[in-house]
Amino acid sequence: MMGRNTIFWAVMAVFMSHSLIANAATAEEDLWSGLKQTYFGDREIHENADDVLILEAPTRAEDAAIVPISVKSVQPQTTERYIKNIHIIIDKNPMPYSANFHLSPTLGDIDIATRVRVDQYTDMRAIAEMNDGSLHMVSKFVKASGGCSAPAGKDMEAAMARLGKMQIRMREASIGETTKAQVVVSHPNNSGLQFDQKTRGYIPPHYVKEIVIDFADENLITLEAGISISEDPSIRFNFTPQKHGVLKAIVNDSKQMTYSMDKQI
Amino acid sequence: MRIFISFLSIMVSSSVFASSLQADSYKVKQVAEGIFYHQGSHEEADAENLGAIANVGFIIGEQCIAVIDSGGSFQEGKLLRKVIRQHSDLPICYVINTHVHPDHVLGNAAFNTDKPEFVGHEKLPAAMASRQQHFARQFSEILGDAYEGTEFIFIEAKTLVKVGSSLTLELGNRPLILTAFTTAHTDHDLTVYDEKTSTLWTGDLLFVERIPALDGSINGWIDALETLVECNAAMIVPGHGTAFTGEQSEGWQDLLRYLTTIREEIRVIINDMGTIEQAINSVGTQEAEKWKLFEEYHRRNITAAFVELEWE
Numbered sequence: 001m002m003g004r005n006t007i008f009w010a011v012m013a014v015f016m017s018h019s020l021i022a023n024a025a026t027a028e029e030d031l032w033s034g035l036k037q038t039y040f041g042d043r044e045i046h047e048n049a050d051d052v053l054i055l056e057a058p059t060r061a062e063d064a065a066i067v068p069i070s071v072k073s074v075q076p077q078t079t080e081r082y083i084k085n086i087h088i089i090i091d092k093n094p095m096p097y098s099a100n101f102h103l104s105p106t107l108g109d110i111d112i113a114t115r116v117r118v119d120q121y122t123d124m125r126a127i128a129e130m131n132d133g134s135l136h137m138v139s140k141f142v143k144a145s146g147g148c149s150a151p152a153g154k155d156m157e158a159a160m161a162r163l164g165k166m167q168i169r170m171r172e173a174s175i176g177e178t179t180k181a182q183v184v185v186s187h188p189n190n191s192g193l194q195f196d197q198k199t200r201g202y203i204p205p206h207y208v209k210e211i212v213i214d215f216a217d218e219n220l221i222t223l224e225a226g227i228s229i230s231e232d233p234s235i236r237f238n239f240t241p242q243k244h245g246v247l248k249a250i251v252n253d254s255k256q257m258t259y260s261m262d263k264q265i
Numbered sequence: 266m267r268i269f270i271s272f273l274s275i276m277v278s279s280s281v282f283a284s285s286l287q288a289d290s291y292k293v294k295q296v297a298e299g300i301f302y303h304q305g306s307h308e309e310a311d312a313e314n315l316g317a318i319a320n321v322g323f324i325i326g327e328q329c330i331a332v333i334d335s336g337g338s339f340q341e342g343k344l345l346r347k348v349i350r351q352h353s354d355l356p357i358c359y360v361i362n363t364h365v366h367p368d369h370v371l372g373n374a375a376f377n378t379d380k381p382e383f384v385g386h387e388k389l390p391a392a393m394a395s396r397q398q399h400f401a402r403q404f405s406e407i408l409g410d411a412y413e414g415t416e417f418i419f420i421e422a423k424t425l426v427k428v429g430s431s432l433t434l435e436l437g438n439r440p441l442i443l444t445a446f447t448t449a450h451t452d453h454d455l456t457v458y459d460e461k462t463s464t465l466w467t468g469d470l471l472f473v474e475r476i477p478a479l480d481g482s483i484n485g486w487i488d489a490l491e492t493l494v495e496c497n498a499a500m501i502v503p504g505h506g507t508a509f510t511g512e513q514s515e516g517w518q519d520l521l522r523y524l525t526t527i528r529e530e531i532r533v534i535i536n537d538m539g540t541i542e543q544a545i546n547s548v549g550t551q552e553a554e555k556w557k558l559f560e561e562y563h564r565r566n567i568t569a570a571f572v573e574l575e576w577e
Contacts, residue, residue, distance in 0.1 A: 062568050063565045068541045120402075120403075150395070152392075152396050154480055154569065155482060156395075157388075158452075158482070169538060170538070
């Protein structure tokens with residue numbers, strides 16, 4: 001049975017799968033060109049912009065619900081030339097436009113980390129928008145996790161019980177020295193895409209829309225976010241306090257609830 | 266033409282790589298009088314192993330039979346049903362789902378003709394609803410033909426087991442005690458205890474040989490394991506790996522050691538303002554040789570534990 005015919009069809013099968021892969025690649029490009037048009041219109045985007053920023057993401061999403069990513073600038077921010085916004089796009093997520101970090105020119109070197117949901121093989125993009133309006137993109141391909149990892153919450157009851165609880169985590173800061181800080185808020189960040197068997201309806205979305213981080217009454221980072229951000233949204237960032245002041249984080253969610261926390265530096 | 270050729274190529278590939286798991290090789294093992302299990306392979310689910318990677322089985326009473334976990338695909342569910350019929354003609358009155366992970370519940374629909382009562386943890390329906398779409402998309406791809414016929418079956422309120430009040434199922438001179446746990450391996454773990462032979466079926470609260478997959482709470486899981494060890498059951502059927510007798514404690518100890526080790530190491534990193542990535546690179550690497558599929562699940566366990574322990 002394993003005669004010439006089998007070999008012929010095996011070759012055909014290989015041939016076919018190649019053409020399927022080629023088709024798939026085209027589909028991904030089509031997907032991105034549609035997204036690009038939606039979010040940026042006809043604006044030019046410089047691709048492979050590793051002279052402007054670096055996107056770090058694992059090659060495989062180990063836990064579909066919590067994928068740590070980070071973006072770093074290659075040049076420090078100056079008042080003359082700085083990254084005004086970093087847009088994060090995860091092509092195949094239900095809401096591809098995942099985050100927009102508005103950044104202050106006083107941040108120095110940008111080094112920002114957050115956690116996102118990735119439930120299928122996808123391209124992920126970070127697009128730096130400079131103060132002159134130019135756009136610079138880097139991208140990574142992220143494989144989906146295997147097995148039973150779903151982008152669902154692990155313990156919704158525990159998440160709701162500590163809803164709005166916040167942390168500002170950092171080491172003792174010294175004036176004039178760059179320090180790392182992390183703002184994290186306990187929030188289910190519900191997508192609204194989950195069906196509730198009991199009510200026969202979709203669970204209404206309840207997610208963090210915005211996290212504002214100010215130091216000494218000046219804005220450092222404002223994150224506009226959505227359902228691609230993991231449960232318990234977290235922003236980790238570098239900044240350099242030049243004087244004593246209050247580091248303040250304010251979180252606004254889609255149900256018009258506000259949570260905030262201060263830390264004296 | 267293109268469709269025709271790709272159809273042929275599917276035919277060729279399925280005849281060349283015919284599934285290795287067939288009815289005659291699907292064997293169950295008796296661990297105590299009337300209690301049988303099929304030991305899942307320590308692999309990721311795929312079309313060839315039909316998703317039969319978890320321990321599934323059945324308990325035969327004087328009046329009827331309870332199935333404990335139905336398999337990782339509709340096909341495995343059918344194989345399990347066939348094996349049950351080789352051992353007994355009694356009706357299948359219960360299909361118990363220890364939790365909602367696909368390797369334990371995708372065979373449910375294979376028992377529909379028996380009209381059993383499906384039984385699970387009170388939080389199982391919500392957990393299934395929130396994962397259903399994702400599992401359907403992912404596992405219809407992974408399992409191919411073996412997935413055909415799969416249904417996500419939602420358990421009725423009367424057979425949901427509440428935390429804090431166990432449920433007893435009577436199979437005819439054979440009571441089974443079902444206990445619902447607070448968040449541990451998942452937020453809806455259920456154990457089954459057969460009083461007659463002192464056999465404890467743990468579901469995925471216990472992994473033996475195969476690396477555990479944390480989808481709940483590391484603190485809760487450690488607590489649950491400590492409770493289960495205290496049961497002093499005579500025979501233990503874990504969710505994955507070989508069943509063992511009460512005198513052998515390695516099964517419990519290995520998992521407890523893994524979870525407590527990574528918990529301690531992650532706490533140190535969190536207290537030092539470290540990141541998930543740092544934890545993934547350094548925590549628990551000494552455990553690598555001790556577990557099957559370590560590479561596939563360890564980093565994920567670290568990630569899940571990290572975001573939990575951040576709130577301590």
